[in-house]
Amino acid sequence: MSLSTDNSQLTTANSPLALRADDLVAGYERRVLLRNLFLSVPEGAFVAIVGHNGAGKTTLFRVLTGQLPYQGTVEIAGRDLRTVRRPAVEGLLAHLPQRNVVGFPIEVRELVVMGRFRQHRGLLAGYTSADYAQADAALREVGAAHLAHRDFTLLSGGEQQLVWLAQLRLQDAALWLLDEPTQQLDVYYRRRVFSLLRRWGQEYRKTILCITHDLEQLPAMPGYLLNMSAPEPQLQPLSRASVDAARAWLEDEASLARME
Numbered sequence: 001m002s003l004s005t006d007n008s009q010l011t012t013a014n015s016p017l018a019l020r021a022d023d024l025v026a027g028y029e030r031r032v033l034l035r036n037l038f039l040s041v042p043e044g045a046f047v048a049i050v051g052h053n054g055a056g057k058t059t060l061f062r063v064l065t066g067q068l069p070y071q072g073t074v075e076i077a078g079r080d081l082r083t084v085r086r087p088a089v090e091g092l093l094a095h096l097p098q099r100n101v102v103g104f105p106i107e108v109r110e111l112v113v114m115g116r117f118r119q120h121r122g123l124l125a126g127y128t129s130a131d132y133a134q135a136d137a138a139l140r141e142v143g144a145a146h147l148a149h150r151d152f153t154l155l156s157g158g159e160q161q162l163v164w165l166a167q168l169r170l171q172d173a174a175l176w177l178l179d180e181p182t183q184q185l186d187v188y189y190r191r192r193v194f195s196l197l198r199r200w201g202q203e204y205r206k207t208i209l210c211i212t213h214d215l216e217q218l219p220a221m222p223g224y225l226l227n228m229s230a231p232e233p234q235l236q237p238l239s240r241a242s243v244d245a246a247r248a249w250l251e252d253e254a255s256l257a258r259m260e
């Protein structure tokens with residue numbers, strides 16, 4: 001895969017793009033958070049999105065999931081986002097938000113198997129034993145097999161995050177948006193989740209955009225870094241050096257002052 005720099009962006013010469021943003025502008029009322037953002041994300045790439053609190057990371061996901069109006073052009077797998085009413089329902093992407101509340105008691109395994117929902121749309125028959133086998137396998141992969149028969153609403157925050165990841169694993173969308181998926185996890189599970197994302201991305205050719213404050217996990221990940229607190233956010237190859245540079249920028253008072 002050859003990388004070329006185009007308008008300060010990393011693009012691949014031959015591989016198709018999972019996501020393209022051209023001159024994207026979005027925000028709230030009088031507050032513009034995404035200013036003329038240009039992005040070209042190749043299919044199958046992992047992109048870690050970092051930045052200060054309030055830098056606009058989740059706002060970018062709100063645009064991609066069709067929840068926020070924007071100016072400019074956004075294409076997902078070559079489709080103009082303006083022509084897609086509900087990108088997740090139509091299977092263009094799967095989204096794991098920062099907080100996801102379930103208001104009724106439900107067994108963990110039943111929640112995970114719902115990741116197969118799109119494949120079953122229109123079918124009167126429920127989930128099959130093959131679907132449940134996939135749910136069980138995903139729970140094992142995230143290290144949460146022991147939670148399969150527990151009531152999801154009674155789990156700890158970290159346990160719930162693992163369950164959502166297992167459910168995500170069952171979704172068929174080629175683009176995954178994860179908003180701080182390791183926020184409530186202990187150090188063991190954080191490492192495990194990043195290594196799973198790496199493996200799932202490669203094995204199932206998923207394009208993964210992952211908002212995270214967990215910089216220490218990133219140098220081991222092949223992919224790209226997008227620092228939303230930078231004056232002109234753009235994709236950079238993930239490496240020890242690029243992560244250290246982002247960390248130095250984020251720890252610097254001067255960079256915070258620029259956001260005000």
Ligand SMILES: Nc1ncnc2c1ncn2[C@@H]1O[C@H](COP(=O)(O)OP(=O)(O)OP(=O)(O)O)[C@@H](O)[C@H]1O
Pocket residue numbers: 028029031033051052053054055056057058059060
């Ligand atoms: N509906 C809204 N109306 C007005 N301002 C909003 C709205 N939603 C979010 N904001 C503001 O936009 C800014 C960016 O929010 P966003 O959630 O994108 O930040 P973030 O980079 O994801 O931050 P964090 O790391 O804290 O999750 C914040 O200052 C937030 O208060």
